[in-house]
Amino acid sequence: MNAAPPRILVIAGSDSGGGAGIQADIKTITMLGGYAMTAITALTAQDTRGVHAVEPASPAMVAAQIDACLADIGADAIKIGMLGSADVAALVADRLEAVRVPIVFDPVMVATSGGVLADAATIAGFERLMALATLTTPNVAERDALGGAAALDARGIAWLAKGGDAAGATVTDTLHVPGQGPRSWSAARVHTLHTHGTGCTLASAIATGLGGGLPLADAIERARAFVRAALAAAPGLGGGNGPLGHAAVRDQALGLPSS
Template identity: 65%
Template sequence: MIPRILIIAGSDSGGGAGIQADIKTVTMLGGHAMTAITAITAQNTLGVAAVHAVPTDMVLAQIDAVVSDLGVDAVKIGMIGSADVANAVADRLAALDVPIVFDPVMIATSGSILADQATIAAFTRLMRIAMITTPNLPELAALGGRDAVLAHGGHLAEKGGHAEGDVVHDQLFAPDGTRIAQLTGARLETAHTHGTGCTFASALAAGLGAGLPISEAFERAVRFVRRAILSAPELGRGHGPIGHALGVVPFDALDG
């Protein structure tokens, strides 16, 4: 059966990140993407102009509609919208026995704030139910660091793109702190990286939903993002979207 991936996240009107990037990613990786939209944003490559939060009961109704009919093999959580939604989603998903990937979205690539302090505080509930949490380095620092995230009992994928230097290290840690995978690659010098975090987390969820071991799903997600950066269509006047439509090039065609 095709992997059924439920994505709980916000919408990006520019098509580069959020639900739009999630659907493209899951589709490209052979899954069926389903959505529970938490917020509608008016944004482009220059920034976020407006955010309209979806009421908590409507977010839950979307989740219930999907779970009760189509079924779910994995869940990806992105922009959550509010502390109330975070807590309600955590309660609803706790009964699901499927892999959950939590991408703790706080700041857009453009620098726009996408989560207030109350929402970030509520992230602890989501980290407790997640198989893996996928922060970039600034988000990891805001969550208290590696040990603080691992203390909630899940795996941690550290996305290294925000570090300094010509080489990027993406790392996967087990709940006990053991590093179980690392991919190292040359830094890709480009402004067109909008949607990389959403894409990585959705690619990871697609792999887990298909039954891949977590280390294999992690490595495939990293390589998918790197190739999507190289395939960016260079749209817009700011941080442009990456290119998800990558054709049938084998994943081992790009050095990790």
């Protein structure tokens, strides 16, 4: 009998274009051998060019999805992405206070295309989630909106400073863990326009690693390698920032030709 896959619950918004959000999360978790479950926080009308409309789910509906997944199947790790409203952010924090599995929080505020996905009240609600999370994964803009590196360190949380949005030919991601020195990973930038969903993919990949029992640094290292391979395999879809090549990474791992 095969070993059970790590069960990963994703609490995030849906991307109708399939490049980011819940859709990227499911692809990533599946490609890395996990079992994906979802609590959808918002619907978006979104493509590679931008976010055209957002409709948040009610807190009661988000709660019902979380409860259904945890009560029946259970979870080995949880990934939090777009929350859609301050009320949903508070509800998610309430539901997860007693959950004892790794939590990866990607504090989504703005889509790759530039669409705003969190207002000031929602961002203010991130404080409880950062305190609950095993790891918070802000990009450069999100880090600044949360007060900067010094403020994040002062919170006493573990966080990963993602460097993909920073300028330069090298991308550096730096892990900050209370009581430990920073640990960085650097690699040459994968030059491509098609970066839609990189943050979602990285956070879900880390959550899948943690859910499968990997130590935090190893989960980050594997997730970075997965994202870089998916960037290199991007299929070039859409007229803007296109999606990553999640399926091509699976094909490479299996020794199959990419379509």
